[in-house]
Amino acid sequence: MVKGLFLEGIAADGSRVMHVIDRLPFRIGRGADNELAIDARGLSRHHAVLSLGPGGEVLLTDLNSTNGTHVNRARISAPQVLSDGDVLHFGHAEFRFGVPTVTMRVSQPAEERTMIVPKQQVLSSNFVREERQFRELLAGLGLSAAAQPIVQAQGGAVHAFELLGRCDHPELRYSPVHLFKLAATLDLEVELSSAFRRFGVQTVAPRLKGARLFINAHPLETFADSFFEDLHALRRGPGEPALVLEVHESAVVEVPRMRALAARLNEIGVQFAYDDFGAGQARLNELWEVPAHYVKFDMGLIRGIHEAGEGKRRGLQGLVRQVLDLGSVPLAEGVELEAEAAVCRDMGFQLIQGYLTGRPVPAQQL
Numbered sequence: 001m002v003k004g005l006f007l008e009g010i011a012a013d014g015s016r017v018m019h020v021i022d023r024l025p026f027r028i029g030r031g032a033d034n035e036l037a038i039d040a041r042g043l044s045r046h047h048a049v050l051s052l053g054p055g056g057e058v059l060l061t062d063l064n065s066t067n068g069t070h071v072n073r074a075r076i077s078a079p080q081v082l083s084d085g086d087v088l089h090f091g092h093a094e095f096r097f098g099v100p101t102v103t104m105r106v107s108q109p110a111e112e113r114t115m116i117v118p119k120q121q122v123l124s125s126n127f128v129r130e131e132r133q134f135r136e137l138l139a140g141l142g143l144s145a146a147a148q149p150i151v152q153a154q155g156g157a158v159h160a161f162e163l164l165g166r167c168d169h170p171e172l173r174y175s176p177v178h179l180f181k182l183a184a185t186l187d188l189e190v191e192l193s194s195a196f197r198r199f200g201v202q203t204v205a206p207r208l209k210g211a212r213l214f215i216n217a218h219p220l221e222t223f224a225d226s227f228f229e230d231l232h233a234l235r236r237g238p239g240e241p242a243l244v245l246e247v248h249e250s251a252v253v254e255v256p257r258m259r260a261l262a263a264r265l266n267e268i269g270v271q272f273a274y275d276d277f278g279a280g281q282a283r284l285n286e287l288w289e290v291p292a293h294y295v296k297f298d299m300g301l302i303r304g305i306h307e308a309g310e311g312k313r314r315g316l317q318g319l320v321r322q323v324l325d326l327g328s329v330p331l332a333e334g335v336e337l338e339a340e341a342a343v344c345r346d347m348g349f350q351l352i353q354g355y356l357t358g359r360p361v362p363a364q365q366l
Helices: 131-138 176-186 189-207 225-235 255-267 284-289 310-325 338-347
Strands: 006-010 016-020 026-029 048-052 058-062 069-071 087-090 093-098 143-152 158-167 212-216 243-247 271-277 294-297 329-332
Touching: 058 069, 131 176, 131 189, 143 189, 158 176, 158 189, 176 189, 189 212, 189 225, 212 271, 225 243, 225 255, 255 271, 255 284, 271 284, 284 310, 294 310, 310 329, 310 338, 329 338
Parallel strands: 158 212, 212 243, 243 271, 271 294, 294 329
Antiparallel strands: 006 016, 006 093, 026 048, 048 058, 069 087, 087 093, 143 158
């Protein structure tokens, strides 16, 4: 018998419910004679069973149920070997299979909660198969970083680098975009953003040789006290890096809050940039009332600008002039072609970032 196994479900109040698998075979179904009885529509009386395989592995077998048994959202038709973290659906009842992990310690005893089973026909997504690995990443296992140069439009000298989070976890070979999707499912976006930033600054800062470091923040953390405390600590860390916080377009809110943000950043010696400018709402009022040190024009405005019509060129150049008049530095993102760079220089952009002037470099190679 393999000890320490459990099935983890979601209670009606949103808390996690742990069902200890104290013996094998372990049957799941609607009938009261099952080891795990779930009184819910969509489950057969005897729906599925967990058993011990010939090599000591745990097998899941569907018992000819009406609505099927799924492992990681794929319906099974034969006994399936289970691994820690596999997401199981018995009909529409969702569980996570595993051995003791961090999440197990915050689960409630099964008898204290009522299980929630959705009525919809689509399989629910309450669990992430890679939750254990993801929490290992947050703890530091597999964290990595890269930096992309930001150069002077005239002459090409390096002005700064943008810090980019990366992942080298052997079981999480995902892009940052995919990792943040996982984080959103687990409600851990802020924690992931913070982990990337702390590791990256501590790794990259000693290699900068005076160049500034542009860093990112998740919109959910931008105005939190703990966020400013973290920035202050990073500023006082090795190399005392000169930091520039990129404020995402979706985090740019009403003028009073932006004024407060700018003031708090100034107190700890951190500059800021409006990121992805022009990607959505232009936020011109905030730009005029609370000028940033830098304004990063979204790559959607820059790509193919050498082939754009006269109207788009005039509009973009007008925005660049406004940024310059406010005392901010306009930066063109996503520049890949020399023809694009030439137009950007003519428009008055002072900084350029993109594959033309430098791809992201692993931190260790800076």
